[in-house]
Amino acid sequence: MLKTSSRAARRRRSTRPIKFWGIFLCVYALVLIYPWVRIDTLMGAAWQPGPVTYVLLGAGPMLVRFTRERLPRRIGRELSLLCMNWLGLSFILFVFLVLFEPLNLIFSPSPWQAAWALLGATALSAAIGAMNAQMIGIKTIQLRFPKLCDNLRVVQISDVHIGSRRPGLLRRIVDKTNALQPDYVMITGDLIDLPHISVDELRPLSELAAPVDYVIGNHERYVDLDDIDARLRQLGLTVLRNEETATRQFQIIGIDDADDTTQVGTQLSQLDLDREAFKILLYHRPAGLEAVAEHGIDLMLTGHTHAGQIVPFNLVVKRVFTHVRGLATHGPTTLYVSPGTGTWGLVIRLGSRSEITCFELSGQS
Structure with a gap:
């Protein structure tokens, strides 16, 4: 009985990192990739970026995070700032999409107009937030x-x-x-x-x-x-x-x-x-x-x-x-x-x- 309990405890410990990274990657993809895929779908753009572009879009901030110390200091800092602000814009857009999706099921607005409304709301919120962040x-x-x-x-x-x-x-x-x-x-x-x-x-x-x-x-x-x-x-x-x-x-x-x-x-x-x-x-x-x-x-x-x-x-x-x-x-x-x-x-x-x-x-x- 003790050996069985010990093995079960070891299995639980060994699966914790897998669960953590699984949840992390799902949330990361939802926040950083899904918003732009959804906007692209709503716009029905003639040019479709494709999965490789979206993977690079999502992986970019992570790559900068792990390589910035190997880059020249100024370049590493500017890339970090760019990626973090991109992550912020993605998060704001994601929040608006969470609010939008139920309304879309009820009212069925024009997809093209909805996409531009979402982008406009994101840009306006980011501009207000950026001004607010400068105030102390x-x-x-x-x-x-x-x-x-x-x-x-x-x-x-x-x-x-x-x-x-x-x-x-x-x-x-x-x-x-x-x-x-x-x-x-x-x-x-x-x-x-x-x-x-x-x-x-x-x-x-x-x-x-x-x-x-x-x-x-x-x-x-x-x-x-x-x-x-x-x-x-x-x-x-x-x-x-x-x-x-x-x-x-x-x-x-x-x-x-x-x-x-x-x-x-x-x-x-x-x-x-x-x-x-x-x-x-x-x-x-x-x-x-x-x-x-x-x-x-x-x-x-x-x-x-x-x-x-x-x-x-x-x-x-x-x-x-x-x-x-x-x-x-x-x-x-x-x-x-x-x-x-x-x-x-x-x-x-x-x-x-x-x-x-x-x-x-x-x-x-």
């Missing part, structure tokens, strides 16, 4: 913590994604942040998402007019993490890697991003936490809130979700994370999930806003 709002949140001795202004920046976004975005972020006159600036990961982003491209960070604490996100792990760590330290940022640091007013804890759901609790149990001090935890993703509360953290700052970035993708994000944006509390801990200061991949936001968050923290006085 300032959100001010007032919180009171009796453990604080002084009033503080802390600014959170998250998910800038230099690589997907051009380095010039940093200049705008730094100028807006300095205008807030913060006491501290805290960056909660995914500052960078492509390899070989140079110190010169990141140099505006050195002009932030307050001490800067930074923790890594998942995208830094995917690229040249050790080099990113060194570049940011060179620019004067405090990079917290599963460690804590103390200021006169409070204790700051930074934990490396990880896919392991026990990461936060495990790392906090290994750190020297001051139970009496006001404590701020920086962690990239909104996970482990219960463990954070058990360790007496007062304020947890996270990002990662982008608030979905594009509707209806926010519905998918909500299936993964309990808290997708904004404030939440659990026991003594207040959690804030930033919707992100930049954008990942495509430079489009629909149903969400880019944000620099300003926390006005008041204490006993």
Whole structure:
């Protein structure tokens, strides 16, 4: 009986990668290939691209993803941006097609007119989303913590994604942040998402007019993490890697991003936490809130979700994370999930806003 159970468990483990990639490829084909096949069918174009063209169309972004580091840096970056925005357009068109197909069965509009209406709606949505993605709002949140001795202004920046976004975005972020006159600036990961982003491209960070604490996100792990760590330290940022640091007013804890759901609790149990001090935890993703509360953290700052970035993708994000944006509390801990200061991949936001968050923290006085 034990041998049979063991063999069944091994079979289940061995089939998991097959199931995962099967589902992934089906979703990938639906989003990236089906929309254009459907538009081509509706238009009834005299020239039919054929299966080879569609396979290349779908495989293009994946090929760029796996070969960009072998290409000249500028070419690799531009191709990556082009492919990600193509993926974004395909996703928007796919959403409109999901809405269109039931209506098509009921009303049977002209296929040619329907195709152009779908393309027009996609282009208009992408244009609105692209303009929205360029806007960076300032959100001010007032919180009171009796453990604080002084009033503080802390600014959170998250998910800038230099690589997907051009380095010039940093200049705008730094100028807006300095205008807030913060006491501290805290960056909660995914500052960078492509390899070989140079110190010169990141140099505006050195002009932030307050001490800067930074923790890594998942995208830094995917690229040249050790080099990113060194570049940011060179620019004067405090990079917290599963460690804590103390200021006169409070204790700051930074934990490396990880896919392991026990990461936060495990790392906090290994750190020297001051139970009496006001404590701020920086962690990239909104996970482990219960463990954070058990360790007496007062304020947890996270990002990662982008608030979905594009509707209806926010519905998918909500299936993964309990808290997708904004404030939440659990026991003594207040959690804030930033919707992100930049954008990942495509430079489009629909149903969400880019944000620099300003926390006005008041204490006993």
